[in-house]
Amino acid sequence: MRKFPLRDPVDVLIIGAGAAGGVLSKELAEAGFNVVVLEAGPHWVPERDFVSDEKGAGQIYWTDPRVTAGEDPIELGANVTGKGVGGSTVHYAMVALRMHESDFMVHTLDGVAQDWPIRYADLEPYYERVEKELGISGPITWPWGPKRRGSYPYREHPFNAVAELFIRGCEELGIRWAPCPLATISAPKDDRPPCVYRGWCIYGCSTNAKSSTLVTYIPKAIQAGAEIRANCMATRVNLDGNGQARSVTYIRTTEAGQQIEEEQVAQLIILSCYSIETPRLLFNSAQANFADGLANSSGLVGKGLMVHSAHIVYGRFPELVYQYKAPPTLALTQDFYETNPKNDYVRGFTIEPIGPFPQTFARQAMAGLGLWGQELREFMFDYNHYAGLGLVGECLLDDHNQVTLDPKDRDQYGLPVARVTFRWGENDHKIIEAGIQKEREILEAAGAEVTWTADDTAHLMGSCRMGNDPKTSVVNSWCRAWDIPNLFICDGSVFVTSSAVNPSLTIQAIATRTADYIIDRSRTRDFFHMVTHQNF
Amino acid sequence: MKRSSIAKQNSQNKVLHIPSGGGAEQTPYPDFQITTPEKWKLDWDEKTRRLVTDRVENVPPYRFFSREEAQLLEALCNCALPQEDRLEGERVPIVPWIDEGLYNSRGPGYRYENMPEDREAYRMGLQGFNQTAQHLFGSAFTDLRSADQNEVMRAVAKGSPPGEIWERLSAVLFFQRLMSDVITNYYAHPAAWAEIGFSGPASPRGHIRLRLNRRDPWEAREHKPHSSVEIVRRAPGKQKGPAKGGPTH
Numbered sequence: 001m002r003k004f005p006l007r008d009p010v011d012v013l014i015i016g017a018g019a020a021g022g023v024l025s026k027e028l029a030e031a032g033f034n035v036v037v038l039e040a041g042p043h044w045v046p047e048r049d050f051v052s053d054e055k056g057a058g059q060i061y062w063t064d065p066r067v068t069a070g071e072d073p074i075e076l077g078a079n080v081t082g083k084g085v086g087g088s089t090v091h092y093a094m095v096a097l098r099m100h101e102s103d104f105m106v107h108t109l110d111g112v113a114q115d116w117p118i119r120y121a122d123l124e125p126y127y128e129r130v131e132k133e134l135g136i137s138g139p140i141t142w143p144w145g146p147k148r149r150g151s152y153p154y155r156e157h158p159f160n161a162v163a164e165l166f167i168r169g170c171e172e173l174g175i176r177w178a179p180c181p182l183a184t185i186s187a188p189k190d191d192r193p194p195c196v197y198r199g200w201c202i203y204g205c206s207t208n209a210k211s212s213t214l215v216t217y218i219p220k221a222i223q224a225g226a227e228i229r230a231n232c233m234a235t236r237v238n239l240d241g242n243g244q245a246r247s248v249t250y251i252r253t254t255e256a257g258q259q260i261e262e263e264q265v266a267q268l269i270i271l272s273c274y275s276i277e278t279p280r281l282l283f284n285s286a287q288a289n290f291a292d293g294l295a296n297s298s299g300l301v302g303k304g305l306m307v308h309s310a311h312i313v314y315g316r317f318p319e320l321v322y323q324y325k326a327p328p329t330l331a332l333t334q335d336f337y338e339t340n341p342k343n344d345y346v347r348g349f350t351i352e353p354i355g356p357f358p359q360t361f362a363r364q365a366m367a368g369l370g371l372w373g374q375e376l377r378e379f380m381f382d383y384n385h386y387a388g389l390g391l392v393g394e395c396l397l398d399d400h401n402q403v404t405l406d407p408k409d410r411d412q413y414g415l416p417v418a419r420v421t422f423r424w425g426e427n428d429h430k431i432i433e434a435g436i437q438k439e440r441e442i443l444e445a446a447g448a449e450v451t452w453t454a455d456d457t458a459h460l461m462g463s464c465r466m467g468n469d470p471k472t473s474v475v476n477s478w479c480r481a482w483d484i485p486n487l488f489i490c491d492g493s494v495f496v497t498s499s500a501v502n503p504s505l506t507i508q509a510i511a512t513r514t515a516d517y518i519i520d521r522s523r524t525r526d527f528f529h530m531v532t533h534q535n536f
Numbered sequence: 537m538k539r540s541s542i543a544k545q546n547s548q549n550k551v552l553h554i555p556s557g558g559g560a561e562q563t564p565y566p567d568f569q570i571t572t573p574e575k576w577k578l579d580w581d582e583k584t585r586r587l588v589t590d591r592v593e594n595v596p597p598y599r600f601f602s603r604e605e606a607q608l609l610e611a612l613c614n615c616a617l618p619q620e621d622r623l624e625g626e627r628v629p630i631v632p633w634i635d636e637g638l639y640n641s642r643g644p645g646y647r648y649e650n651m652p653e654d655r656e657a658y659r660m661g662l663q664g665f666n667q668t669a670q671h672l673f674g675s676a677f678t679d680l681r682s683a684d685q686n687e688v689m690r691a692v693a694k695g696s697p698p699g700e701i702w703e704r705l706s707a708v709l710f711f712q713r714l715m716s717d718v719i720t721n722y723y724a725h726p727a728a729w730a731e732i733g734f735s736g737p738a739s740p741r742g743h744i745r746l747r748l749n750r751r752d753p754w755e756a757r758e759h760k761p762h763s764s765v766e767i768v769r770r771a772p773g774k775q776k777g778p779a780k781g782g783p784t785h
Binding site: 048049051052053054055056058061062063064065066067068069072073074075076077078079091093095158159160161164165195196197198199200202206207310312316319320321322324325326328329352354356357358359360362363364366367368369370371372373374375376377378379380381382383384385388390392409419420449450452453454455456457458502 | 562563564579580581583584587588615616617618619642643644645646647648649653686689693712715716719720721723724728729731732733734735736737738739740741742743744746747748749750751755756758761762763764765767768769771772773774775777778779780781782783784785
């Protein structure tokens with residue numbers, strides 16, 4: 001790997017080597033830019049680091065301290081964010097869905113939230129590029145949303161028992177279903193072998209079939225000359241006298257555990273730290289003329305944080321399910337995705353089969369059924385007879401839901417930690433209710449003897465949303481901060497609405513588009529001019 | 537090869553001994569062996585062998601809890617997940633691992649706004665259980681008979697137990713935290729995997745037979761189902777408090 005000297009300015013400095021940072025580093029390095037990526041966690045080697053063990057996988061999650069608050073505080077830690085090169089794509093469930101056309105214009109169509117400053121057509125070519133790069137395995141036909149211009153690059157995976165039961169229930173009820181497009185390969189790609197259905201996907205893939213950015217975009221970025229600087233926690237973005245971003249201060253943790261403060265100067269800085277750490281870094285970078293945090297003249301940094309309602313219904317079946325085998329989500333339905341005038345709510349949800357491992361399943365039985373003691377232990381003897389369906393329900397934009405700095409708690413670097421405040425809205429509650437009802441109907445139609453529900457949330461979206469107006473958004477449609485021309489924010493935090501699909505593919509499509517914009521602008525005029533002029 | 541490295545390699549290749557069915561009395565999988573030489577070779581890659589063998593063989597010493605606290609927590613864990621069907625020396629250790637996590641400040645990565653940090657929460661929560669035991673039965677938790685201990689647990693789980701501590705510490709959130717730690721550490725042990733018929737580590741081999749009622753020959757064979765239908769029907773129902781799902785999809 002190429003190493004850049006510390007004090008020489010690089011062209012592009014990216015903070016965070018996850019879904020977006022991985023894409024940006026590859027695209028920009030291949031276009032000839034000098035690129036450095038700072039990543040707070042380690043640089044994983046899948047064959048060396050990823051174990052077949054639920055507890056032992058704890059290292060791949062962001063478990064630095066945070067505070068969760070509000071009327072419906074969300075579960076953070078392993079439930080929402082990754083740490084280390086590859087970010088959350090190391091542990092995500094690989095569900096690779098596009099958003100629908102309607103998702104970008106919910107204000108126009110449904111009178112709620114805000115419209116995105118871009119439309120589906122703007123992202124379509126970028127979805128296609130990312131799907132090709134990751135080698136998405138998906139079906140030939142796709143019943144929902146905009147018509148696809150081509151087929152998925154790899155064929156769909158075979159079904160496991162949970163998917164089989166889900167499909168049985170759907171067909172019984174006349175609900176359309178499809179095999180789920182997944183970011184794990186079904187045939188060899190480059191030097192990676194196909195999936196062996198070991199089922200440990202969300203604890204890190206030791207087979208190397210899972211198309212996390214760790215094993216797809218990042219190696220190509222390194223090949224093209226990017227430097228991935230692991231174990232480097234960005235603590236502050238520094239500005240120069242003209243209000244331009246100048247450098248990033250970070251703490252590098254050495255192998256011996258020593259913490260060393262360093263600074264990297266760059267012409268262009270891109271924050272890709274996701275919906276909690278991106279606003280936290282902006283707040284922690286408050287300085288003269290930016291007392292409320294960087295890029296925050298709108299007052300919207302940290303606001304409009306969204307999650308998906310991910311409520312689960314489990315059904316007990318007479319048959320043996322062995323729910324731990326193969327990727328958890330091998331099929332899905334989006335029949336309830338769009339606004340339906342017959343409903344008393346707007347927008348909708350996706351339903352996805354899941355396959356939790358014993359610790360997660362037992363915790364959900366504890367919280368969902370109130371089980372403990374001998375009853376819990378005996379309940380768990382029946383683990384292999386359960387199949388669960390999970391919701392990906394839309395959550396409407398609410399600026400009350402936000403990330404701020406906690407006034408009291410500090411992390412291991414002495415920095416104020418993020419405080420996440422959340423509550424469900426009325427429409428969210430109705431979607432949850434309708435989603436749970438539908439999940440239960442499908443399981444019962446498939447022959448479940450008894451069902452029960454576990455509350456859950458998944459994913460993060462928003463907190464630095466994009467828009468066409470500097471007063472009502474943090475970045476423009478190209479992810480460029482309105483207030484600081486050479487600062488970009490490019491990750492899930494720019495989402496305007498949550499949609500009802502897993503967000504990773506959209507994050508990566510947006511990152512590819514932002515990279516194209518930077519490459520394109522720097523070609524037509526010189527790069528320095530581009531990074532210093534807002535209207536360019 | 538140096539002597540020390542040969543010794544190290546031998547210890548990694550030694551098949552971990554776990555009794556069939558995890559040594560559990562009522563398991564539906566009484567003959568399931570999670571560490572047959574074949575599984576050890578094809579499903580347990582070297583790093584997983586090392587991690588789990590270390591977990592089973594090197595139970596950490598107490599460094600956070602006092603002797604009295606550890607005894608109380610031991611009694612709480614016996615209620616939270618009883619293992620009376622196993623001989624004393626064969627029970628899955630839970631308290632030493634909770635101690636280890638707290639000693640090394642390795643938490644879940646967040647705290648609820650109205651909860652103190654993990655270590656303080658545990659110190660307070662343990663006191664709280666004793667206060668509730670005093671209020672309800674007039675003695676310390678460890679001195680109560682099993683049925684009364686369960687009564688105390690039930691009061692805390694429900695969310696408004698007697699005891700001054702619980703005015704400052706959410707009983708529901710502490711109960712969930714305790715249960716969550718018990719579950720994590722119990723179901724991190726291969727004996728617990730064996731008793732529920734979970735096939736455990738699966739690298740590099742993976743699985744071949746994925747469909748309903750299909751089982752790879754090395755997966756657990758169910759003898760007599762232990763249906764949970766009745767347990768679910770008479771379960772207390774959803775715990776108060778925030779969602780606690782963990783990563784699923």
